[in-house]
Amino acid sequence: MMELSLTVNGRPFAVHVDPATTLVEVLRDELGLTGTKIGCDRGACSACTVWLDGEVVASCMTFALDARGKQITTIEGLAKDEQLHPVQQAFVDHDALQCGFCTPGMVMSCAHLVERNPACTLDDVRGAVSGHLCRCGAYPNIFKATLAAAAAMRQRKSGGGT
Ligand code: FES
Ligand code: FES
Structure with a gap:
């Protein structure tokens, strides 16, 4: 297990994860951001799409470690000031x-x-x-x-x- 700092929807988080943990697992299981869904869990359906430094990625195919130092945006972070995107x-x-x-x-x-x-x-x-x-x-x-x-x-x- 290792400590990992992530920035999600502009907020900093620290989690302890196995290095093989995927980004979607951290989002859903550690941070409670269950808006991001897991469909296939193998990069084939895009249900788990989030933005990493403004680019779309499949979070089931992204190691949480690789999101270190990057801006992660999930569906929960899309609305601004109570206004839907x-x-x-x-x-x-x-x-x-x-x-x-x-x-x-x-x-x-x-x-x-x-x-x-x-x-x-x-x-x-x-x-x-x-x-x-x-x-x-x-x-x-x-x-x-x-x-x-x-x-x-x-x-x-x-x-x-x-
Ligand atoms: S869950 Fe299907 S691509 Fe990630
Ligand atoms: S699979 Fe249900 S709305 Fe697309």
């Missing part, structure tokens, strides 16, 4: 989920896309979620929601929104 709000508005198990990972990837490219196209959105498996077929509404969120981001950047 535009992608979260758009998922609600467009009913972009059914069972919801894949939703946190989808939201993290779609939010990553619109943050970087508010002018994203449908193809961009398809690409962003191409590694995410949703078995209940919520994709059409996920696409609509993400494009709506991108439009909201554009409006916000142009000073036309809240």
Whole structure:
């Protein structure tokens, strides 16, 4: 076991973990951040997607040790000042989920896309979620929601929104 300091959603945490512990195990089991889901636990479904220094990663394929010194963002850290991220709000508005198990990972990837490219196209959105498996077929509404969120981001950047 070794001591590990991590920064999650802007807050510092110290945990004692086995060096083979994955990031998602620390998030869920040590820190209680259960918004990040485990689907396959082998890098095939993207349910466990989080941001590491602003880039999307599969947290089931990332050793917690490799997150040392980096900014980790989970679904719990996406809302700011009690206000949902535009992608979260758009998922609600467009009913972009059914069972919801894949939703946190989808939201993290779609939010990553619109943050970087508010002018994203449908193809961009398809690409962003191409590694995410949703078995209940919520994709059409996920696409609509993400494009709506991108439009909201554009409006916000142009000073036309809240
Ligand atoms: S749980 Fe990590 S990719 Fe499926
Ligand atoms: S909403 Fe259930 S698997 Fe996608």
